[in-house]
Amino acid sequence: MLISHVKLQNWKNFQHAEASLLDVTYVLGANATGKSNLLDVFRFLRDIAKPQGGGIQKAVADRGGLKKLRCLHARSKPEIVIEVHLSDNFDDPVPIWRYVLALKAESSGIKRPIIAAEEVYKLVDGKERCFLRRPDKDDVLDRERLTQTSLEQIQTNSDFRELADQFSEITYLHLVPQLVKFGSSIGGQTVESDPFGQAFLERVAKANGKVRTSRLGRIQKALSIAVPQFEELKFVRDEITGRPHLEARYAHHRPAAGWQREDQFSDGTLRLIALFWLLMEGDSLLLLEEPELSLDEEIVRNLPRLIEQVRRSTKKRQRQIIISTHSQALLDNKSVDGRGVLWLDRVQEGTVVRSPSDEQLELMREGYSPAEILLSKAHPKDLHKMVLN
Numbered sequence: 001m002l003i004s005h006v007k008l009q010n011w012k013n014f015q016h017a018e019a020s021l022l023d024v025t026y027v028l029g030a031n032a033t034g035k036s037n038l039l040d041v042f043r044f045l046r047d048i049a050k051p052q053g054g055g056i057q058k059a060v061a062d063r064g065g066l067k068k069l070r071c072l073h074a075r076s077k078p079e080i081v082i083e084v085h086l087s088d089n090f091d092d093p094v095p096i097w098r099y100v101l102a103l104k105a106e107s108s109g110i111k112r113p114i115i116a117a118e119e120v121y122k123l124v125d126g127k128e129r130c131f132l133r134r135p136d137k138d139d140v141l142d143r144e145r146l147t148q149t150s151l152e153q154i155q156t157n158s159d160f161r162e163l164a165d166q167f168s169e170i171t172y173l174h175l176v177p178q179l180v181k182f183g184s185s186i187g188g189q190t191v192e193s194d195p196f197g198q199a200f201l202e203r204v205a206k207a208n209g210k211v212r213t214s215r216l217g218r219i220q221k222a223l224s225i226a227v228p229q230f231e232e233l234k235f236v237r238d239e240i241t242g243r244p245h246l247e248a249r250y251a252h253h254r255p256a257a258g259w260q261r262e263d264q265f266s267d268g269t270l271r272l273i274a275l276f277w278l279l280m281e282g283d284s285l286l287l288l289e290e291p292e293l294s295l296d297e298e299i300v301r302n303l304p305r306l307i308e309q310v311r312r313s314t315k316k317r318q319r320q321i322i323i324s325t326h327s328q329a330l331l332d333n334k335s336v337d338g339r340g341v342l343w344l345d346r347v348q349e350g351t352v353v354r355s356p357s358d359e360q361l362e363l364m365r366e367g368y369s370p371a372e373i374l375l376s377k378a379h380p381k382d383l384h385k386m387v388l389n
């Protein structure tokens with residue numbers, strides 16, 4: 001199942017936004033247009049639904065409270081509304097699941113975030129059936145219930161546990177190579193859900209031995225083409241500390257020079273390893289922030305093909321991916337399905353999400369790449385006027 005559609009009201013810089021999502025969706029936009037904010041909608045649903053440390057109160061508090069979440073342009077309808085659809089195929093006319101969540105602040109006291117509405121619909125025998133509509137009579141009798149979503153309550157979500165499970169497994173990665181390389185010397189705690197990949201090596205360590213060897217073998221194959229002189233990749237545990245490490249061997253080293261550990265890998269190599277690993281790791285939605293960072297333009301140009309290849313080669317269900325990017329090279333690839341490219345357009349009151357028009361899709365079918373058709377629209381205008389004085 002994939003998240004096939006998202007609709008937002010008053011979410012951060014999106015006063016109103018709506019988009020259909022493909023198996024692989026690229027979110028294109030200039031700096032500060034809201035790419036990360038859009039990905040954060042799915043992380044927010046994950047944070048509500050995750051079994052440990054989840055829940056709406058914490059998810060909102062972690063983002064600085066409702067005031068920071070609500071769009072600054074919000075006026076007549078102050079509620080924050082998120083609606084997502086889940087389908088087997090993105091073009092199914094009616095989704096299998098539809099989830100709607102509306103949030104507002106309590107009218108008195110410490111003004112906690114409360115549920116203004118929560119609705120769940122499921123397609124049963126070709127008809128959409130309502131499984132939940134809140135506030136319900138129990139909420140009226142006990143207002144305290146409105147401080148929790150039904151997603152986070154296993155006592156009440158048995159009819160739509162599948163939906164909560166899908167959300168709770170959403171994975172986000174904005175890998176910061178230095179955190180992987182020097183995480184243990186920097187010390188401190190790993191941020192919850194590890195968005196920056198600090199615990200990436202632990203993740204590799206947790207995989208079953210056979211699975212790990214097979215995945216690293218496939219990564220090694222891809223890296224031996226992408227990274228000059230790269231020959232072998234293996235997983236080891238430090239004999240003294242027991243900490244997990246990755247080691248690589250390069251062809252240009254003296255035969256006795258030995259293996260290099262991840263703190264000696266290039267940033268790009270580490271980012272590629274993490275990207276490929278995550279593509280193979282699960283079957284839930286994967287959110288990737290700017291995978292082009294630290295990578296050679298030619299590698300970036302080939303990423304859509306590599307991503308597709310890894311997705312197709314997994315025996316499990318293929319992962320849905322949403323990728324934020326500024327990269328011309330990434331979208332200069334005719335294999336990218338133009339229907340899966342969204343671009344963020346700044347308007348008077350925030351940002352809107354745009355999909356290619358029929359005319360633009362036709363041009364892409366004729367052989368133009370999404371970059372050729374859409375990128376100029378996503379760049380800020382008047383950049384030549386930018387000065388520092």
Ligand SMILES: Nc1ncnc2c1ncn2[C@@H]1O[C@H](COP(=O)(O)OP(=O)(O)OP(=O)(O)O)[C@@H](O)[C@H]1O
Nearest residue numbers: 012013031032033034035036037068069070071072
């Ligand atoms: N509640 C809000 N209402 C309106 N705008 C907001 C709100 N919260 C954040 N923003 C705006 O969203 C913008 C940041 O969005 P975001 O970080 O998603 O951008 P981005 O496209 O990921 O940028 P980059 O390419 O630099 O990573 C900022 O300009 C910020 O002012």
Ligand SMILES: [Mg+2]
Nearest residue numbers: 035036037324
């Ligand atoms: Mg960003």
